[in-house]
Amino acid sequence: DVKVTQSSRxxxxxxxxxxxLECVQDMDHENMFWYRQDPGLGLRLIYFSYDVKMxxxxxxxxxxSVSREKKERFSLIxxxxxxxxxxxxxxxxxxxPQDSPxxxxxxxxxxxxxxx
Amino acid sequence: DQQVKQNSPSLSxxxxxxxxxxxxxxxxxxxxxxxxxxxxxxxxxxxISISSIKDKNEDGRFTVFLNKxxxxxxxxxxxxxxxxxxxxxxxxxxxxSRLTFGEGTQLTVxx
Numbered sequence: 001d002v003k004v005t006q007s008s009r010x011x012x013x014x015x016x017x018x019x020x021l022e023c024v025q026d027m028d029h030e031n032m033f034w035y036r037q038d039p040g041l042g043l044r045l046i047y048f049s050y051d052v053k054m055x056x057x058x059x060x061x062x063x064x065s066v067s068r069e070k071k072e073r074f075s076l077i078x079x080x081x082x083x084x085x086x087x088x089x090x091x092x093x094x095x096x097p098q099d100s101p102x103x104x105x106x107x108x109x110x111x112x113x114x115x116x
Numbered sequence: 117d118q119q120v121k122q123n124s125p126s127l128s129x130x131x132x133x134x135x136x137x138x139x140x141x142x143x144x145x146x147x148x149x150x151x152x153x154x155x156x157x158x159x160x161x162x163x164i165s166i167s168s169i170k171d172k173n174e175d176g177r178f179t180v181f182l183n184k185x186x187x188x189x190x191x192x193x194x195x196x197x198x199x200x201x202x203x204x205x206x207x208x209x210x211x212x213s214r215l216t217f218g219e220g221t222q223l224t225v226x227x
Contacts, residue, residue, distance in 0.1 A: 031213045033214075035217075042120075042205060042217045042219035043160070043217035043220075045214065045216075050213075058214075090159055090160070092159075095213075104150050104152075104162035104165060105160075105162070105215060106162075107152075107159030107160050107161070108159050109158055109159045110157070110158070110159050
């Protein structure tokens with residue numbers, strides 16, 4: 001069974017801390033994504049990566065950075081955590097798109113981050 | 117600029133009846149549309165998709181309809197079951213593999 005694994009289900013961090021959220025996939029997927037989910041706002045794309053050492057900004061990259069040193073691992077970094085970054089963070093991966101009726105992402109279970 | 121919108125934050129239906137979840141989009145370059153289902157404390161899971169060259173796709177109790185002229189798609193669940201209670205996200209794809217998601221609709225199916 002294919003998996004996207006996020007290292008922590010729940011995290012509590014203090015304002016100003018540097019926070020690392022880790023995501024690992026075992027499907028040899030090229031594309032990986034970080035979203036955050038907030039009530040009434042849905043899933044918003046923070047950063048994504050099409051290959052090792054490549055990264056692209058999503059819709060809300062401010063205050064975040066990413067690292068992809070290995071194909072299977074995509075890390076989200078909060079340089080200096082703030083309370084408005086309290087959210088559910090979701091990692092996803094997918095293969096290079098093909099004309100498949102079942103095209104889509106595989107998501108991890110999410111990390112609920114609270115910044116106090 | 118919200119390119120994918122789900123205008124109903126919540127929907128409540130009786131078990132056995134039809135659930136209809138709606139989604140509107142503004143970008144005519146979207147070529148693929150998907151629905152995801154999300155339970156609390158879990159990641160979203162893929163439910164069903166439709167290519168922009170189709171107007172209907174069916175998978176068991178789930179059917180997605182696409183009306184390109186209206187830039188509207190809908191998900192029909194028949195018959196609805198209590199286990200269908202979850203948040204449903206509509207998503208759309210442009211170039212590459214990037215998906216744009218809507219705000220989500222909380223479906224509650226009452227026994």
